[in-house]
Amino acid sequence: MNYVTLNNGLKMPQLGFGVWQVKDEEATTAVAKAIEVGYRSIDTAMIYQNEKGVGEALQQASVPREELFITTKVWNSDQGFDNTLRAFDESLQRLGLDYVDLYLIHWPTPNFDQYVDTYKALEKLYHDGRVKAIGVCNFEIVHLERILAECEIKPVLNQVECHPYLSQNELKDFCAKHDIFVEAWSPLQQGGEVLNNETVQQIAKAHSKTSAQVVLRWHLQNNTIVIPKSVTPSRIEENYNVFDFELTENEMTAINQLNRNERKGPHPNDMNRR
Numbered sequence: 001m002n003y004v005t006l007n008n009g010l011k012m013p014q015l016g017f018g019v020w021q022v023k024d025e026e027a028t029t030a031v032a033k034a035i036e037v038g039y040r041s042i043d044t045a046m047i048y049q050n051e052k053g054v055g056e057a058l059q060q061a062s063v064p065r066e067e068l069f070i071t072t073k074v075w076n077s078d079q080g081f082d083n084t085l086r087a088f089d090e091s092l093q094r095l096g097l098d099y100v101d102l103y104l105i106h107w108p109t110p111n112f113d114q115y116v117d118t119y120k121a122l123e124k125l126y127h128d129g130r131v132k133a134i135g136v137c138n139f140e141i142v143h144l145e146r147i148l149a150e151c152e153i154k155p156v157l158n159q160v161e162c163h164p165y166l167s168q169n170e171l172k173d174f175c176a177k178h179d180i181f182v183e184a185w186s187p188l189q190q191g192g193e194v195l196n197n198e199t200v201q202q203i204a205k206a207h208s209k210t211s212a213q214v215v216l217r218w219h220l221q222n223n224t225i226v227i228p229k230s231v232t233p234s235r236i237e238e239n240y241n242v243f244d245f246e247l248t249e250n251e252m253t254a255i256n257q258l259n260r261n262e263r264k265g266p267h268p269n270d271m272n273r274r
């Protein structure tokens with residue numbers, strides 16, 4: 001496992017396990033399998049409605065709490081200073097934890113213009129020692145600029161949709177300049193077409209690896225944090241086995257050139273659902 005050091009000094013596994021669309025009752029088995037395989041970072045959210053199932057796997061795990069890195073997120077309808085503090089308490093209770101490692105704003109929802117106040121609640125949680133790091137998801141440069149101008153603590157990362165068909169180069173450059181990591185959601189394009197891309201498949205063949213492993217390796221070598229999701233035990237293992245090979249510069253360039261600015265999810269400016 002590779003670890004990255006966030007801008008507040010906290011270490012975070014560069015590869016984690018995502019649980020969007022995993023039912024609460026399935027989450028315990030999936031997370032237990034992931035921990036058994038070696039994952040130490042788990043990415044959930046209030047809106048996934050599986051914090052309880054994730055929490056059960058954490059209680060049952062033989063791994064000490066301090067070796068685990070748990071992320072959850074404040075949902076759009078819970079934005080605002082007081083609401084966020086309440087939503088955080090509720091998430092913590094469902095997870096059965098007394099702190100989380102990383103708390104994120106799930107979407108900026110710019111039409112409601114509450115993300116600065118919401119972020120200030122995250123800062124309070126950080127000062128109170130209830131979270132080890134704070135950050136954001138789906139923030140465009142303009143949203144990050146406001147946080148940097150109006151708030152005190154830099155986000156440690158920005159979790160955004162990112163895969164070879166949506167490489168997010170401009171946002172990556174901005175984040176790198178400000179010492180903010182990019183964390184890729186849907187790193188495998190939700191198991192989509194990119195895994196059948198000829199270039200990716202050829203590179204996979206050359207390394208005796210799968211397309212998914214090549215795509216994850218591309219993210220890692222780009223200094224991106226990844227959180228692939230799977231409920232399939234063999235894929236949970238497959239996605240973890242990405243530290244025993246390296247893509248060449250030419251292979252990285254070839255994958256970099258696949259960008260189509262093509263999204264699976266909504267553009268953050270258009271996501272104002274609560």
Ligand SMILES: NC(=O)c1ccc[n+]([C@@H]2O[C@H](COP(=O)([O-])OP(=O)(O)OC[C@H]3O[C@@H](n4cnc5c(N)ncnc54)[C@H](OP(=O)(O)O)[C@@H]3O)[C@@H](O)[C@H]2O)c1
Pocket residue numbers: 017018019020021043044106137138159160184185186187188189190191192195210212213227228229230231232235236238239265
């Ligand atoms: N902040 C946000 O707004 C946001 C939005 C979306 C996601 N996320 C986070 O990011 C995580 C990952 O994103 P994601 O779940 O959207 O997509 P993903 O990880 O790119 O892909 C998951 C899909 O790919 C399949 N898959 C997994 N490993 C595979 C492999 N080795 N070969 C072929 N197919 C494979 C999975 O199927 P099976 O499960 O059936 O194996 C599942 O259908 C989420 O779980 C969540 O934690 C955050």
